[in-house]
Amino acid sequence: MRALIEEINRHNYLYYTMDSPELSDPDYDKLYDRLVQLEKETGTVFPDSPTQRVGGELLKGFEPHKHRARLWSLDKAQNEEGLMAWYQRIQKLIQQYNQANPDHPLPPLSFVVELKFDGLTLNLTYDRGTLVQAATRGNGTVGEGILAQVRTIRSVPLTIPYKDGVIEVQGEGLMFLSVLEEYNKTAEEPLKNARNAAAGALRNLNPAVTASRKLDAFFYNVGFSDAKAFATHEQMLEFLRENRFKVNPHTRLVHSIEEVKEELAVITEKRHELDYLLDGAVIKINDLRTREVLGYTEKFPRWAIAFKFEAEEATTILRTVSWEVGRTGKLTPVATVDPVELAGVTVQRCTLNNIGDIERKDLKNALGSLVYIRRSNDVIPEILGRATDAEDGEEILYPETCPACGSELVQRGAHIFCPNRLKCPPQLVGRITHFASRDAMDIETFSVATAEQLYQELGVRDPADLFSLTFDQLVGLERFGEKKAGNLLAAIEKSKDCDLGSFLFALGIPNTGKTTAKELADHYRSLDKVMSASAEELMQIPDIGEIVAESIVGFFADPLMRSSIERMLAAGVRPHVEEQAAAINENNPFYGKTVVITGTMESFGRDEATKKLEALGAKVTGSVSKKTDMVIAGANAGSKLAKARDLGIQVVDDEQQFLQMLGESGQ
Incomplete structure (x- = not known):
């Protein structure tokens, strides 16, 4: 063993x-x-x-942990002027020391430039080579013990070769953006951004939740050692590498402030190509003796500074909060704010996630108050909290009845739901729109406006109602001429011959995204078998846990859902799984490979390309990772292509070459 x-x-x-x-x-x-x-x-x-590493029993609470050495905050430079002011201060202090100690002058200045990760600080304690504690930063002196959670991070070594004493190692826990994207495909409650996803996972009392988010970590400092000493930061990083810690490859040693500026320009240019969030860079003096001479202020080390990127955060006034009803009945608070420029975009609407988010950020009485907002990887920016300590704003009122249908609302955890799924207009319109969407039934020309018009004027209340629409009904609608009516009916008719995975996704089964729907289809290959599967059977499928399994079983046990499906089948809907090829030529270049498609191609869309690759025995996934064998890159490929090249993954970025590999160069 x-x-x-x-x-x-x-x-x-x-x-x-x-x-x-x-x-x-x-x-x-x-x-x-x-x-x-x-x-x-x-x-x-x-x-x-x-x-x-998979996460054990639910914890009762976090125990405080006193760090053996203080974890310092860093002073910040918002621009080049701030950086130069810091440089001039340290130069002056070094000159004063050298004049007072001419026999032992400090070495010429060199700097280490590191990425400043936007995650959660980790402080790990190893005793004679074994990980014995992990803690958050806390106030820098005392943090919270999160050993059970950190043990689930696979890039954190549980034992290390160094056995000579006790050390504390600092790093940053984070969630890669590609992992977040994959997680959200099947999540009941999609995570809004990678920073909150990592922080929430590491401060969750259930380590299994931490494990499910597949966090990562980078390490950059030995904060305490009772037996090991270092002369330079470079030596310290090499020690970390030798002891199997993950050190970010973008760390650079430079020998002048001009080279520091050049490296900062490179990081600023490349930061959006990386698979994790940054909020700046950290510049540290390399020589540890020089660090000792420079020392600390009350708050910061004098020998390091954080260079902040151009603001992706801003302050503005929170004006109103409205509540929008989604297709599942969940109400989401959406804030309007005074227009403000943020990362090149004028922002007027922000997300607040749920009532738990409002309470946690102390925004309950913040209408009319100054708030921080942030635009990271979200289309809609997020409100981070108050920008002042004053609590003189008006109260955000939580609705007691549905703003759309007037039904009494119910609260489940931090969320509010409208239970009126049969008569609540936004739920019904949302369900129909989702059913017709491209990744679902792919009914061409269908839109939210179409769903709303059919709901209001023709009484369409369920996706099954779409299959009983007639030409005479449609042609009589406003903005519906004969051509538009005919096109919509043809698209509905065409959608009847559908892929089983797409049909299952179209139904809107709770907690079941596109990937899970396809796995169900591939596993059971029959709608009847999926509908009759037990939770125990479903949990035998990889990536389907208890919550998802129970959601699927509960959905198909609902008489209303079964009735809707029966009406669709009676109308001629034929969900099927394409017959698997009797034998796939194992010599083709895609057989057994994990492939990612990114960008756009002239010859065919991504879904068609996916089908062609799967027919050749490839597994097509949505994100680039170490398990990816090949990336097919079309025009305007972005971060996935950049990550593939960073990882040394085979890239096919010529469409004609891709067609030749598919055996379709003559088409």
Whole structure:
């Protein structure tokens, strides 16, 4: 078992930290499954076993943890002038020291420029090579113990080669943007941004939640050591690498302030191509003796400074909060603010997520008050909180009845729901619009405006009603001529011959996104089998847990949903799974490969390309990771292409080459 643990941990290090796996996934799984078997047979589980990373029992609360060495905040430079002011201060202090100590002058200045991650600070304690504690930064002196949560992060080593004493290592826990994108495809409550997703996971009392978000971490400092000393920051980073910590590859050593400026320009240019959030860069003096001489102010070390990017945060006045009803009945608060320029965009609307978000950010009495807003990777910016301590604003009133239908609302956790799913207009219109959308039934020419018009004027209340519409009904509608009516009916008729996965997604099953719907279709290959599956059976499918399984079973047990499906089938809807090819030519370049498609192509759309690749035995995924074998890049490819090149993944960025590989160059 010890040999297996050492071997698996080594492969985890190569995979998650070094991006250079030596084993295929099946071979890795064999090692892992053997360890699980031995643990069951012997009843023994070692503390550093990789099987302990999945999250254990629910914790009762966070215990305070006193750091052995203080975790300092950094002074900030908002622009080049601020950076130069810091540089001139340290130069003056160094000159004063050298004049007073001519026999022991400080070495010429060199700097380390690091990325400033937008995540949650981690402080890890290792005692004789074993991870014994992990904590948040807290107030810099005392944080919260989150060892159970941090153990689920696979790039965090549970044991390290250094055994000579106690060390504290600092880093940043974060959620990669591609992981967030993948998570949100099947999440009951999509996460709004990667920073909050990481912070919420690490401060969740259920470590299984942390594990489900597949967090990562980068490390950049040894804050305390009772036996190990370093002469430079470079030496410290090399020590971290040697002990299997993940050090970000964009760290640079430079020898002048001009080179610092050049590196900052590079980071600013490339930051949106990275797969994680940044809010700036950190400049540190490399020589640790110079750091000791410069020392600290009451708040900050004098030897380091954080360079902040051009503001993606701003302050403005919160004016109103309205409540919008979605297709699931959930009410989302949407704020209007005084117009403000933010990252090149004029912002007037912001999200507030839910009532829990309003309470947590102390915004309950903030109407008319100054607030911080942030635009990161969201289309709609987010309100972060008050910009002043004054609580002199008006109260945000929580609705008691649905603003759309007047039904009495119900609260489930931090969310408010309208239970009137049969007569609440936004729910019905949203359900119909989702049903007709491209990734669902793909009814061409259909839009939200169409759904609203059909609801209001023809009494369409359920997706099944679409299949009983007639030409005479449509042609009599405003803005519906004969051509538009005929096109819509033809598109509805065409949609009847549909892919089972798309049909399941179109139904709007709670907690079931496009990926899960396809997995259901591929596994059961029959609508009847999906509808009759038990929760226990469903949970045997990879990536389907208890909550999703129960949601699926509950959906198909609902008489209203079954009636709707029966009406669709009676109208001629034929959900099916394409017959699998009797034999796939295993010599084609895509067989057994994990492929990502990004950008746009002239020859066909992404869905058609996906079908062609899957027909050749490829697995097509939505995000680039270390498991990706190939990226097909069309025009205007963005961050996925950049990440693929950073990871050294094979890229096909010529459409004619792609067609030749598909065997379609003559088409």
